[in-house]
Amino acid sequence: MRIFKGITVILPFKWPKIFDGPGSSLELCRYIANQGHKKILLVTDSMLAKLGLLDAMQVELEKQGITVVIYDGVMPDPTIAQIEAGVSVLKDNNCKAILAVGGGSSIDAAKVIAARGKSDKSIINMAGLFKIYFSGTLPLYAVPTTAGTGSEVTIAAVVSDPKQKRKLPIIDLKLMPVAAALDGELMTGLPAHITAATGMDALTHAVESYISRNALKHTDVKAIEATQLIMANLVTAVTDGSNVAARQAMVRASNLAGMAFTQAGVGYVHAIAHNFGALYHTPHGVANAIVMPYVLDYSKSSCTLRLADLAKACNIGLADANNANNEQLAEAFIQRIREMKHKFNIPTKLAALQRKDIPQIAAAALKEARFTYAVPRYMNKATCENLISQMLVE
Numbered sequence: 507m508r509i510f511k512g513i514t515v516i517l518p519f520k521w522p523k524i525f526d527g528p529g530s531s532l533e534l535c536r537y538i539a540n541q542g543h544k545k546i547l548l549v550t551d552s553m554l555a556k557l558g559l560l561d562a563m564q565v566e567l568e569k570q571g572i573t574v575v576i577y578d579g580v581m582p583d584p585t586i587a588q589i590e591a592g593v594s595v596l597k598d599n600n601c602k603a604i605l606a607v608g609g610g611s612s613i614d615a616a617k618v619i620a621a622r623g624k625s626d627k628s629i630i631n632m633a634g635l636f637k638i639y640f641s642g643t644l645p646l647y648a649v650p651t652t653a654g655t656g657s658e659v660t661i662a663a664v665v666s667d668p669k670q671k672r673k674l675p676i677i678d679l680k681l682m683p684v685a686a687a688l689d690g691e692l693m694t695g696l697p698a699h700i701t702a703a704t705g706m707d708a709l710t711h712a713v714e715s716y717i718s719r720n721a722l723k724h725t726d727v728k729a730i731e732a733t734q735l736i737m738a739n740l741v742t743a744v745t746d747g748s749n750v751a752a753r754q755a756m757v758r759a760s761n762l763a764g765m766a767f768t769q770a771g772v773g774y775v776h777a778i779a780h781n782f783g784a785l786y787h788t789p790h791g792v793a794n795a796i797v798m799p800y801v802l803d804y805s806k807s808s809c810t811l812r813l814a815d816l817a818k819a820c821n822i823g824l825a826d827a828n829n830a831n832n833e834q835l836a837e838a839f840i841q842r843i844r845e846m847k848h849k850f851n852i853p854t855k856l857a858a859l860q861r862k863d864i865p866q867i868a869a870a871a872l873k874e875a876r877f878t879y880a881v882p883r884y885m886n887k888a889t890c891e892n893l894i895s896q897m898l899v900e
């Protein structure tokens with residue numbers, strides 16, 4: 507794990523150029539034109555196309571002399587087949603650059619299409635660490651329309667393999683977009699339940715990167731600011747979706763959290779959530795929100811100070827005179843997460859979970875976490891199975 511930390515410190519991350527603020531998606535379009543592209547593949551999902559979220563960007567790109575080819579076949583948790591269909595559209599139209607507009611699913615699909623545009627390697631063979639480093643990717647630009655994954659600043663793409671009922675992470679520096687726009691105006695129509703779930707995903711990134719043993723000074727600064735922004739704005743973004751200031755704060759938070767976890771990593775919340783998400787199709791943010799309090803309860807004894815830091819930074823638990831010590835502040839922070847979930851109607855247990863699946867989920871989660879997630883307190887298989895069984899509805 508120390509070696510991994512050393513690697514993340516020396517890796518030559520090239521962060522995207524960020525355009526930040528309402529309307530910044532159009533600034534990004536002008537920037538794309540300045541890069542000399544004449545044709546671009548816009549990768550998205552059909553829902554966003556129907557909502558008209560692409561219209562202003564398409565008009566701006568065309569005004570700048572760029573031909574826009576749209577592939578809108580991405581669905582939540584994109585599959586290999588959906589990505590390959592996008593690769594065919596890319597090749598048939600001879601596009602040499604890609605603009606992803608959408609949630610993590612569209613951005614991740616676009617990342618892999620960008621990689622396939624430069625390589626004939628199968629997607630299954632791209633899964634893992636640094637499998638596309640030498641072939642590279644086509645230039646990729648991103649406009650997130652959810653405030654959750656931070657995929658616009660991560661070197662990861664998650665692909666679903668429905669045949670094997672698993673999620674394949676592809677991790678490579680080359681998956682980093684060239685530039686991205688954080689435009690909260692595009693999120694005002696995001697339904698409340700998706701706002702809540704994606705916001706909880708961003709919170710999970712911030713918290714898991716802050717309690718990671720691979721955390722660095724600058725990832726700490728980003729994780730704390732992201733946690734503060736989420737604690738101050740997520741409830742407003744969920745209950746008053748048209749509040750652009752809250753939307754802008756949330757997309758900034760998910761971006762900061764994305765940068766934090768790109769270097770510090772995530773932890774068991776993601777490891778467990780990914781693996782039951784692949785089995786039961788639980789949306790990624792909901793899965794994380796269900797698992798997070800259980801994993802934090804388990805980890806608390808090894809990261810009390812870190813959780814107390816987050817509580818203090820967000821002014822949680824301080825007003826209560828009984829919260830005199832760090833243990834109590836750490837507990838107050840976890841309790842706040844439980845209360846947020848309750849407010850958002852996110853369940854505490856996983857209705858789809860079946861006892862017979864627990865050994866398989868635990869084994870896959872531990873395999874995912876091993877050597878990659880520098881968690882504060884390690885689990886063995888029995889502990890992990892026991893933790894997952896607490897989520898059974900019985």
Ligand SMILES: NC(=O)c1ccc[n+]([C@@H]2O[C@H](COP(=O)([O-])OP(=O)(O)OC[C@H]3O[C@@H](n4cnc5c(N)ncnc54)[C@H](O)[C@@H]3O)[C@@H](O)[C@H]2O)c1
Binds near residue numbers: 583
């Ligand atoms: N690459 C990474 O670093 C990373 C990190 C975390 C998660 N992920 C992956 O990202 C995916 C989840 O992404 P997500 O949570 O952003 O959701 P998503 O992209 O799957 O979108 C969820 C739903 O929201 C709708 N939607 C999106 N934006 C909208 C808007 N502005 N208005 C109205 N509807 C809108 C979409 O049409 C879709 O139906 C998963 O596959 C997950 O594994 C990737």
Ligand SMILES: [Fe+2]
Binds near residue numbers: 655707711790794
């Ligand atoms: Fe996530």
